[in-house]
Amino acid sequence: MTTVTSEAAVPGTLELGLARGAAELREFFRQKENLIFTVSLPAILMLLLGTVYVHEAAAGQMFAASMIGAGIISTSFVGLGISVVADREDGTLKRLRGTPMPFTSYFIGKIILVFVSSLFEAVLLMVVAMLRFDVELPSTAEKWFTFGWVFLLGVISCSLIGVALSSIAQSTRSASGVLNLPYIVLQFLSGVFISQAVLPESLRVAGSLFPLKWVCQGFRSVFALNDGYAVMEAAGSWELGRIALVLGAWTIAGLVLVTRTFRWTNEAS
Amino acid sequence: MNAIRVRGLRKAYKGHQAVAGVDLDVARGEVFAVLGPNGAGKTTTVEILEGHRGRDSGEVNVLGVDPAEGNRAWRSRLGIVLQSATDAATLTVREAVRHYARYYGNPRDPEEVIELVGLAEKAKSRAGTLSGGQRRRLDVALGIIGRPELVFLDEPTTGFDPEARRQFWGLIRLLAAEGTTILLTTHYLDEAEALADRVAVLAGGRIVAEGTPQTLGGRAHADATVRWMSDRGYTEIKTSEPTKVIAELSRHGELAELTVTRPSLEDVYLELIA
Ligand SMILES: Nc1ncnc2c1ncn2[C@@H]1O[C@H](COP(=O)(O)OP(=O)(O)O)[C@@H](O)[C@H]1O
Numbered sequence: 436m437t438t439v440t441s442e443a444a445v446p447g448t449l450e451l452g453l454a455r456g457a458a459e460l461r462e463f464f465r466q467k468e469n470l471i472f473t474v475s476l477p478a479i480l481m482l483l484l485g486t487v488y489v490h491e492a493a494a495g496q497m498f499a500a501s502m503i504g505a506g507i508i509s510t511s512f513v514g515l516g517i518s519v520v521a522d523r524e525d526g527t528l529k530r531l532r533g534t535p536m537p538f539t540s541y542f543i544g545k546i547i548l549v550f551v552s553s554l555f556e557a558v559l560l561m562v563v564a565m566l567r568f569d570v571e572l573p574s575t576a577e578k579w580f581t582f583g584w585v586f587l588l589g590v591i592s593c594s595l596i597g598v599a600l601s602s603i604a605q606s607t608r609s610a611s612g613v614l615n616l617p618y619i620v621l622q623f624l625s626g627v628f629i630s631q632a633v634l635p636e637s638l639r640v641a642g643s644l645f646p647l648k649w650v651c652q653g654f655r656s657v658f659a660l661n662d663g664y665a666v667m668e669a670a671g672s673w674e675l676g677r678i679a680l681v682l683g684a685w686t687i688a689g690l691v692l693v694t695r696t697f698r699w700t701n702e703a704s
Numbered sequence: 705m706n707a708i709r710v711r712g713l714r715k716a717y718k719g720h721q722a723v724a725g726v727d728l729d730v731a732r733g734e735v736f737a738v739l740g741p742n743g744a745g746k747t748t749t750v751e752i753l754e755g756h757r758g759r760d761s762g763e764v765n766v767l768g769v770d771p772a773e774g775n776r777a778w779r780s781r782l783g784i785v786l787q788s789a790t791d792a793a794t795l796t797v798r799e800a801v802r803h804y805a806r807y808y809g810n811p812r813d814p815e816e817v818i819e820l821v822g823l824a825e826k827a828k829s830r831a832g833t834l835s836g837g838q839r840r841r842l843d844v845a846l847g848i849i850g851r852p853e854l855v856f857l858d859e860p861t862t863g864f865d866p867e868a869r870r871q872f873w874g875l876i877r878l879l880a881a882e883g884t885t886i887l888l889t890t891h892y893l894d895e896a897e898a899l900a901d902r903v904a905v906l907a908g909g910r911i912v913a914e915g916t917p918q919t920l921g922g923r924a925h926a927d928a929t930v931r932w933m934s935d936r937g938y939t940e941i942k943t944s945e946p947t948k949v950i951a952e953l954s955r956h957g958e959l960a961e962l963t964v965t966r967p968s969l970e971d972v973y974l975e976l977i978a
Pocket residue numbers: 702703704717720722740741742743744745746747748749
């Protein structure tokens with residue numbers, strides 16, 4: 436007697452991606468450090484820094500918008516990058532590679548994880564901002580539409596770059612340095628903590644090369660009390676078209692980088 | 705056709721030849737053990753067969769496919785139990801087994817698999833809380849959930865206490881009895897002897913002997929040692945005809961402390977890997 440019946444059609448890539456996403460979320464929300472650092476940290480920072488920065492309504496709107504931007508980059512770029520390194524370290528990736536699950540499904544699962552955790556983190560931050568600093572939610576459908584696509588493009592492009600960079604790191608410990616350093620530096624260059632307008636030209640240009648600035652600018656356009664506040668941006672306008680272009684370009688670059696650099700294990704093969 | 709056929713397999717790491725020309729044939733339904741000390745090249749060999757590592761040269765055929773070109777359909781016919789894994793730590797045993805079942809076209813029933821590997825009582829425990837032996841059972845559960853034709857187990861019982869090993873062997877025998885082809889590596893002699901239909905001894909990246917546990921290294925044909933206590937103390941004779949020797953000797957009366965021994969598998973093995 437043999438059990439040679441394993442060759443039935445393997446399940447679809449999207450279906451498996453959704454199953455991966457469900458398992459990823461389960462694992463994510465069962466780890467306390469994720470809940471503390473990834474989901475709550477932006478809200479806590481909002482609370483602390485907001486007390487210093489926010490003295491009038493307009494400033495609260497702008498700061499909350501920037502913090503949402505910084506938060507989703509933290510969950511996508513830093514959080515996802517580290518989680519891929521952890522998957523390599525604990526053997527998840529090696530096990531998956533030995534199954535019929537396609538790589539695309541793994542990545543779909545990760546994107547679902549990032550979307551849901553980013554959403555949690557953004558909602559928590561908004562609640563804090565609304566209760567403590569009287570921040571108002573955007574009021575028009577058009578603003579929400581902008582919020583939606585900036586969120587989407589921001590998460591996808593930064594996830595891809597995070598996964599690509601994760602290949603450099605050999606362990607979760609080194610990954611946290613490899614990913615956090617650029618993230619923290621970019622927060623200063625991208626108008627999160629200090630307005631880009633006050634930066635010297637060279638630093639402003641450097642910040643403008645990366646997604647964080649554009650995501651934050653997109654969110655500021657959504658949360659600004661009126662469009663007059665665009666004059667405070669480095670370019671003096673919201674530049675929505677350019678935001679889409681830059682984030683789109685990073686998405687493509689990220690895809691290319693991931694397919695070139697992705698490693699399943701830390702061992703030489 | 706054989707489940708596994710390997711000819712002239714070679715693999716070096718930065719100048720160090722880890723696998724130096726290995727030939728292997730594993731028939732369908734066979735339990736085959738690759739026995740060898742640490743660093744012999746067992747993991748390297750097995751991971752090349754699994755498609756996890758590349759090779760420098762040689763022909764490799766696993767279930768009719770070159771592992772370097774294995775696709776999803778091919779992977780769904782394999783079960784891989786890696787040497788070490790700590791993944792899925794926050795999932796429960798049941799969640800992990802159910803999740804991995806979804807990857808396959810025709811998986812086994814997750815509850816049956818949990819039962820089979822003896823984790824029914826731990827089904828609700830998180831993987832990260834299992835003992836070493838239980839964790840390996842979970843690894844086996846994940847390895848066989850897809851109803852594989854061929855299962856690879858890399859040193860599955862290293863670090864087990866004797867009782868856990870016995871239990872684990874029972875599990876392997878169950879799988880073998882269902883007709884699953886099994887390739888396992890081990891550095892425990894008794895494990896190879898207890899489980900394998902055939903054994904290959906790997907040392908320094910080469911196969912130095914191959915056969916059934918009974919005949920390995922010419923053991924079945926080796927000279928027997930007849931030993932007894934005479935007036936001059938212990939006396940030994942090496943002979944291919946021990947029965948005849950004893951008949952001769954016993955004509956002079958009772959032989960004290962008489963034994964007839966052949967080289968144990970351990971003697972043969974230590975000789976081979978020396
Ligand atoms: N990824 C690797 N990079 C460099 N050397 C390796 C690697 N894997 C194994 N080796 C070396 O190759 C030899 C065989 O290793 P391995 O296949 O793991 O043996 P075993 O599993 O029998 O202990 C050892 O000398 C080991 O140090």
